[in-house]
Amino acid sequence: MKQLVILSGKGGTGKTSIAAALAHLASSEMRVVLADADVDAANLDIVLAPTRLETHPFEGGSIAEIIEDECTACDICAQVCRFDAIIPGDLTYRVDRLACEGCATCFYQCPVNAIRMVPQQAGEWYRSDTRFGPLFHAHLFAGQENSGKLVTVVKQQARLLALDIGADLVLVDGPPGIGCPVISASAGADMALLVAEPTVSGVHDLERVLGTTDHFGVPARVLINKADINEARTEEIEAFCRSRHIPIVGRVPYDITVTEAMVHGQPITAYTDGPVTETLRGAWIHLREALQL
Numbered sequence: 001m002k003q004l005v006i007l008s009g010k011g012g013t014g015k016t017s018i019a020a021a022l023a024h025l026a027s028s029e030m031r032v033v034l035a036d037a038d039v040d041a042a043n044l045d046i047v048l049a050p051t052r053l054e055t056h057p058f059e060g061g062s063i064a065e066i067i068e069d070e071c072t073a074c075d076i077c078a079q080v081c082r083f084d085a086i087i088p089g090d091l092t093y094r095v096d097r098l099a100c101e102g103c104a105t106c107f108y109q110c111p112v113n114a115i116r117m118v119p120q121q122a123g124e125w126y127r128s129d130t131r132f133g134p135l136f137h138a139h140l141f142a143g144q145e146n147s148g149k150l151v152t153v154v155k156q157q158a159r160l161l162a163l164d165i166g167a168d169l170v171l172v173d174g175p176p177g178i179g180c181p182v183i184s185a186s187a188g189a190d191m192a193l194l195v196a197e198p199t200v201s202g203v204h205d206l207e208r209v210l211g212t213t214d215h216f217g218v219p220a221r222v223l224i225n226k227a228d229i230n231e232a233r234t235e236e237i238e239a240f241c242r243s244r245h246i247p248i249v250g251r252v253p254y255d256i257t258v259t260e261a262m263v264h265g266q267p268i269t270a271y272t273d274g275p276v277t278e279t280l281r282g283a284w285i286h287l288r289e290a291l292q293l
């Protein structure tokens with residue numbers, strides 16, 4: 001079983017459209033389990049129209065809670081809290097739940113054990129069915145952190161099911177950027193498909209995300225999306241890839257039909273045959289062979 005993660009140095013490159021198209025192409029040839037690792041703004045489900053089978057809570061971290069009957073109002077917790085999250089009172093102290101960062105310093109410093117750390121639900125993860133295979137996806141509640149941890153949960157669940165059903169491929173639609181969730185999405189992958197676009201920051205974005213995949217020893221392939229909107233920038237990306245010996249698996253032309261397909265809830269490859277579909281089919285063949293599937 002192999003794991004392919006689709007990444008881009010920033011959002012808006014068409015990464016999810018490409019993930020949906022690859023899910024369609026791959027699932028017509030083999031057993032695929034899908035994971036939407038963009039837990040801050042999951043949108044693969046918009047195209048795949050999943051039927052939700054399971055919902056599970058995600059505990060992201062803990063916040064402090066003062067046990068009023070135990071508190072002696074000694075003020076130590078207020079002195080050590082760097083986030084001003086302790087609210088002093090005459091007889092007992094309280095925690096400002098919105099200000100508490102869950103660092104647990106007060107918990108360790110309270111001389112009478114009057115503080116406990118209470119786990120908080122930070123989001124949910126789901127197991128769903130789609131026409132291209134099972135999908136694991138998640139939703140991080142507004143203002144919550146630990147998205148990297150939630151990505152790990154989504155990926156772990158996808159991998160466990162893939163092992164259970166003997167799937168050939170886990171296809172991960174990764175988060176944009178280079179932060180903690182991208183690190184979680186890249187870890188353990190057999191290959192990364194990096195979606196680049198020919199913009200002013202195209203090479204820079206690509207270089208940043210390559211820093212992450214290189215760090216984890218994940219071999220990369222590049223797909224240039226909307227390659228014909230700026231030939232000079234596309235050439236820059238190609239030159240960069242040559243200098244780093246990174247194969248380019250396709251140059252997808254700009255086509256408004258991709259958006260039209262998304263509006264109709266379809267990946268472009270299932271919607272129409274044309275230059276975009278042809279390019280993505282070629283990219284998929286390259287990836288399949290590189291992954292030895």
Ligand code: SF4
Pocket residue numbers: 066070071072073074075076077078093109110111112113114115
């Ligand atoms: S350190 Fe403990 S006893 Fe002292 S004010 Fe805080 S909760 Fe109360």
Ligand code: SF4
Pocket residue numbers: 063064080081082083084085086095099100101102103104105106107
């Ligand atoms: S857990 Fe950390 S942030 Fe929260 S109240 Fe205690 S010291 Fe302050």
